[in-house]
Amino acid sequence: MNNHSSERLYLYPLWIRIWHMINAVLCLILIITGLSIQFSNPSVVVKFKTAISVHNIAGVLLAINYIAFFIGNLFTTNGHHYIMPVRGFFKRLIIQIRYYTIGIFKKENPPFPITPDQKFNPLQQFTYVATMYLLVPLIVLSGFGLLYPEMTLKSLLGASGLELTDFLHVTVGFFITLFMCIHIYFCTIGKTPASNFKSMINGFHESH
Amino acid sequence: MGQIAPTPFVIPDLIIQTIHFMTYEANVRPAWIVLVLLLLFILAYTVLNDSPLIQSISNPPKQNISRKGFSNFKNSAENEMCLKCHGQSKYSYTNKENGKIIVKRMYAEAIVNRDDFYASNHREFKCTDCHSEDYISFPHSGDLRMEAIATCVDCHGGDEKYAKFQFETIDTAFMASVHSQKHSEEFTCWMCHDPHTYKINARTTENLKETITYDNLICLNCHGDNNNYQLLSNKPNPNLLQKHDWLPNQSSHFTNVRCIECHTRNEDTLIVAHFITPKNQAVKKCESCHSKNSILYASLYKHQIKQNIEKVGIIKGLFFSETASIGPDRNNSLNLLSFLIMGLTVIAICIHVFLRIKNK
Numbered sequence: 001m002n003n004h005s006s007e008r009l010y011l012y013p014l015w016i017r018i019w020h021m022i023n024a025v026l027c028l029i030l031i032i033t034g035l036s037i038q039f040s041n042p043s044v045v046v047k048f049k050t051a052i053s054v055h056n057i058a059g060v061l062l063a064i065n066y067i068a069f070f071i072g073n074l075f076t077t078n079g080h081h082y083i084m085p086v087r088g089f090f091k092r093l094i095i096q097i098r099y100y101t102i103g104i105f106k107k108e109n110p111p112f113p114i115t116p117d118q119k120f121n122p123l124q125q126f127t128y129v130a131t132m133y134l135l136v137p138l139i140v141l142s143g144f145g146l147l148y149p150e151m152t153l154k155s156l157l158g159a160s161g162l163e164l165t166d167f168l169h170v171t172v173g174f175f176i177t178l179f180m181c182i183h184i185y186f187c188t189i190g191k192t193p194a195s196n197f198k199s200m201i202n203g204f205h206e207s208h
Numbered sequence: 209m210g211q212i213a214p215t216p217f218v219i220p221d222l223i224i225q226t227i228h229f230m231t232y233e234a235n236v237r238p239a240w241i242v243l244v245l246l247l248l249f250i251l252a253y254t255v256l257n258d259s260p261l262i263q264s265i266s267n268p269p270k271q272n273i274s275r276k277g278f279s280n281f282k283n284s285a286e287n288e289m290c291l292k293c294h295g296q297s298k299y300s301y302t303n304k305e306n307g308k309i310i311v312k313r314m315y316a317e318a319i320v321n322r323d324d325f326y327a328s329n330h331r332e333f334k335c336t337d338c339h340s341e342d343y344i345s346f347p348h349s350g351d352l353r354m355e356a357i358a359t360c361v362d363c364h365g366g367d368e369k370y371a372k373f374q375f376e377t378i379d380t381a382f383m384a385s386v387h388s389q390k391h392s393e394e395f396t397c398w399m400c401h402d403p404h405t406y407k408i409n410a411r412t413t414e415n416l417k418e419t420i421t422y423d424n425l426i427c428l429n430c431h432g433d434n435n436n437y438q439l440l441s442n443k444p445n446p447n448l449l450q451k452h453d454w455l456p457n458q459s460s461h462f463t464n465v466r467c468i469e470c471h472t473r474n475e476d477t478l479i480v481a482h483f484i485t486p487k488n489q490a491v492k493k494c495e496s497c498h499s500k501n502s503i504l505y506a507s508l509y510k511h512q513i514k515q516n517i518e519k520v521g522i523i524k525g526l527f528f529s530e531t532a533s534i535g536p537d538r539n540n541s542l543n544l545l546s547f548l549i550m551g552l553t554v555i556a557i558c559i560h561v562f563l564r565i566k567n568k
Contacts, residue, residue: 040499048495074239082238086224100560105567133238134245141249149460162460174546178553185557189564 011119012203016078019069020200026062030055031177038170056147063140069132081119082129092122104189114205124186131179135172142169278326283334287325290335290343295322301346324405338403360397374478381475381482391440400426416508420466427467454492469497469507481507 012020033055036046046054073079095111100123103111112121120128145151145165190196191206199205278284293299297319300311325331336343340355364375382388387395407422428448430436437445455461470491472481491497497504 037498040495048493048498052494070239070242079239084238105563107567129238129241133241137242137245141245145249149457162464174549178550181550181553181557185560 007207009114009116009205009207010203011114011116011205012199013076013078014203015068015072015076017200017203019065019072022065023062023069026058026065027176027180029058030062031173031180033058034170034173059140059143059147062136063143066136066140080117081125082133084125084129089122089126093126096121096123100186100189114207119205127179127183131176135176135179139169139172139176142166142172145169278322281326282332284326287335291320291322291325293346294318294320320404328403328405328407330403330406357396357398358403360401360403372479377475377478378482381473381478385472385482385484386486387484394440399430417463420464420508423466423468424462431467456494465497465504465508469504472507474503474507 033046033051036051037048037055040048040051045051073082092112099108099111110121112118114121142165146162146169149162187196188194190199195206278288281287293301294314297314297316298311299314300309302308303310338358340352342349342352361375361379364370364373365379366376382397387399430440431445431448434445449458452458452462468481468484471484471487473483473485473489474481475483491503496502
C-alpha cells in the first residue's frame with residue numbers, strides 16, 4: 001500500500017471525464033455571465049441581453065449534465081466515492097486539513113493515499129458531496145424558479161418569493177464559485193502541478 | 209457500547225447511528241439529499257404557494273378604511289343626501305302628480321361609489337365644496353349642467369401646503385405628455401385621477417403590490433377597456449398582451465412594475481412622473497431596470513429605499529432592504545462580505561503557493 005511512487009491508476013473513466021469537462025466549461029460560462037447579470041452597470045464583460053440568453057442556455061445544459069452525473073453515480077461504482085462514512089469522519093477531515101496546512105510543507109506523505117477504492121481524500125469527499133449533492137441541486141432548482149417566475153412561491157414571511165429564490169441562487173452561485181477557485185488550486189497539488197489536470201484528460205492518476 | 213448512554217447523549221447518538229446506518233451500513237448514497245431538496249422545493253412551489261397560512265403570515269390583513277362605517281367621516285350626513293341617489297346605479301323619487309315612486313337609472317359618470325369616496329383623499333369634503341349649492345334642490349336645475357369642472361391645479365396650484373407635490377411641475381409634464389398632446393382639452397387630470405375616488409398611493413409603499421395594482425388599473429381603465437378607449441380615439445384599442453409580447457415573463461412584469469415605469473420620462477423632482485411618452489419612446493432595454501443604475505430607483509422604489517428593517521419585516525429587512533426583484537446586488541453589506549470571503553481565499557491560496565515553493 002505504501003509503494004505508489006510509479007503507479008498509474010486508471011481512476012477516471014471516459015464518462016466522468018466527458019461529464020467533468022462539460023461541467024467545467026458550463027460552470028465557467030455561468031460564472032462569467034452570472035457576474036455580468038448580477039453587476040450589470042448596465043453591461044459588464046458580456047452584454048446584458050447576451051449574458052441572459054447564454055446564462056439560461058448554459059443553466060439548462062448544466063441541469064441536463066447534472067442528471068447524467070446523478071444517474072451515472074446511481075448506477076456505476078463511481079457513486080461509491082461519494083458515500084461518506086460518518087464515524088470518525090471529522091477526525092479524518094482534521095488529519096487531511098492538517099496535512100494541507102502543515103504536513104505538506106514538511107514533505108510528509110498524504111495521510112489518505114489515493115487507491116481505486118478511495119479516489120477522494122476526506123476533505124475532497126466532504127466538499128464534493130456538499131457541492132454536487134447540495135449546492136448544485138439548489139442552484140439548479142432556484143434557477144428553474146427564476147426561469148419560470150410565474151411558478152415561484154409568491155411570498156414568504158414578508159419577503160417576495162422571487163427575491164428569496166434569487167437570493168438563494170446568487171448565494172449558492174457564490175459558494176460554487178468559491179469551490180471552483182479552491183478546487184482548481186488544489187488540483188495543482190499533484191505529482192507535478194499539471195499532473196492532476198492531465199489525469200482528467202487521460203483518466204490516469206499519477207501518485208506522488 | 210453495551211452500556212446505555214446517559215440521557216443527554218441518547219438522542220444525538222441515535223441520530224449519528226441513523227446517519228451512519230443510512231450512509232455507510234445501508235450503503236445509501238447521498239442521492240437522498242437531492243431527493244429531499246427536490247421534495248422541499250416541490251412543497252414550497254406548489255403546496256405552500258397557495259396555502260392560506262403562509263399567505264396570512266406574509267400579507268397580514270389590512271384594515272379597510274371603508275369598513276369603519278361612513279358615518280365617522282366629516283360631512284358624511286350631508287353627503288348622504290347626494291349619495292342616496294348618486295351612490296348607486298339606480299335612484300328613486302316620488303312623482304308629485306300621481307304620488308307614484310319612480311325608479312330610474314343613474315348615468316354611469318354621475319355615480320360616486322361610497323366605498324371609493326370614503327377611501328379617497330377627498331373623503332372629508334362636502335359635495336358642495338366643489339359643486340354648486342344649488343344641487344341641494346331636486347330636480348336639479350338644467351343650468352347646473354354648465355358648471356365648470358375643476359382640475360387639480362385649480363385647487364392645489366400655488367398652495368404652500370401642497371408645494372412638495374409640485375402640482376405646477378406635474379401640470380407642465382402632463383401638458384407635454386402624449387395624452388395631452390394628442391387629445392388637448394378633452395384629456396384632463398380627471399381621466400386618471402377622478403377626485404371622487406383618487407387615493408394617493410405613492411408614499412405608502414408598505415404594500416408595494418397594492419400601489420402597483422392601483423396605478424396600473426388607472427391605465428387599464430382605458431387601455432384595457434375598448435369602450436372607454438374609444439371615448440377618446442377612433443382606433444380600436446390595441447391588445448396590450450400582444451403589444452407586450454416581446455417582454456420576457458410578461459405576467460411577472462405586469463404585476464411587479466407599473467406601466468409608467470417604462471412609459472414616462474422620469475423627472476427627479478416629481479414624486480410620480482407625469483410625462484407620458486409616445487410608445488416609440490418607451491423603455492425597452494432590460495438593463496434600464498435590471499442594473500445598478502436601474503431607473504426604478506428614481507420611480508417605483510424611490511420611497512422604499514428609505515424604509516427600515518422594522519417596517520418591512522425581518523427577512524426582507526435583513527437581506528433586501530435595498531433590493532427589489534432586480535437582483536440582490538443592491539445589498540451592499542452582502543456584496544462586501546462576498547468580496548471579503550473571496551479576497552481571503554485568494555490570499556490564503558497565495559500564501560500556500562508561496563510556502564510550497566519555499567519548501568520545495
